[in-house]
Amino acid sequence: MDETTTQGLPPLLLGTYTPKMDAKGRMALPAKFRNQLGAGLVMARGQERCIYLLPINEFRRLAVQIQHTSMGDRSAREYLRVFLSGAVDQEPDRQGRILIPPMLREYAHLDGDVAVIGVGTRAEIWDAKTWQEYLADKEEGYSDIADDVLPAVDV
Numbered sequence: 001m002d003e004t005t006t007q008g009l010p011p012l013l014l015g016t017y018t019p020k021m022d023a024k025g026r027m028a029l030p031a032k033f034r035n036q037l038g039a040g041l042v043m044a045r046g047q048e049r050c051i052y053l054l055p056i057n058e059f060r061r062l063a064v065q066i067q068h069t070s071m072g073d074r075s076a077r078e079y080l081r082v083f084l085s086g087a088v089d090q091e092p093d094r095q096g097r098i099l100i101p102p103m104l105r106e107y108a109h110l111d112g113d114v115a116v117i118g119v120g121t122r123a124e125i126w127d128a129k130t131w132q133e134y135l136a137d138k139e140e141g142y143s144d145i146a147d148d149v150l151p152a153v154d155v
Contacts, residue, residue, distance in 0.1 A: 010058055011036035013118030018128060021114050025100045029053075030116055033123055034096050043104055044087040046124055048134065051100065051108045053116075053123040056089065100125065 017030040029037065033053075042059035046052040054062065063084065069076045086107065092098050100110065113128035126134070138145070 010121045011055055012120060013037075013123045014120075015118050016131075017116045019114065019116060021100065021110060021112060025102065025105050025110075026097045027100060027114060027116075027125070028095060028097050029092055030123075031096065033116070033118065034092065037092075037123070040089060040091050041098070042087050042089050043098070043100065043125075044083055045104065045107055049108050049127075049130065051104050051110075051125040053098075053125060054121070058121050059087070059089075 013033055013036055015030070015032065017033075019028045019030065021027040036055070037053065038055050038057075040056045042052075042054050042056060044052045044054070044059070063080075066076055066080050066083070071077070086103065088101050088104065090098055105111070108125060109127045109130065110125070111127070115126045115128045115131040117124050117126065117131070
């Protein structure tokens with residue numbers, strides 16, 4: 001996609017990739033994600049035991065949005081504490097690799113084979129086997145979920 005057509009818009013991260021993670025927890029970002037994530041990114045605990053990868057601007061937007069509700073909402077305060085306490089900012093090295101900290105590797109049960117999926121404005125890192133099980137389970141009800149999630153579209 002031409003950068004001039006996407007200027008000012010958040011990234012659009014799509015697809016599934018299976019890079020290898022080495023023993024030190026380093027993993028090469030998918031090439032298609034490198035430019036979209038920018039020079040810096042934030043890794044944080046995601047739902048269902050995955051790791052979120054967010055461009056810094058998207059992470060800031062999300063954190064501010066949660067913080068605006070957190071003062072009077074106990075659930076939002078608790079979520080924000082867990083979310084931010086596990087967040088790590090990072091810049092990919094010259095080979096496009098990132099280091100997944102031990103705390104996040106443990107949280108997501110990562111020990112070798114990983115799946116990196118694009119989810120619009122963020123990417124997620126999953127244990128490859130866990131991702132395959134999750135996907136197989138959710139694909140069964142994909143059509144039913146679409147009826148609940150997608151708005152009615154006039155054709």
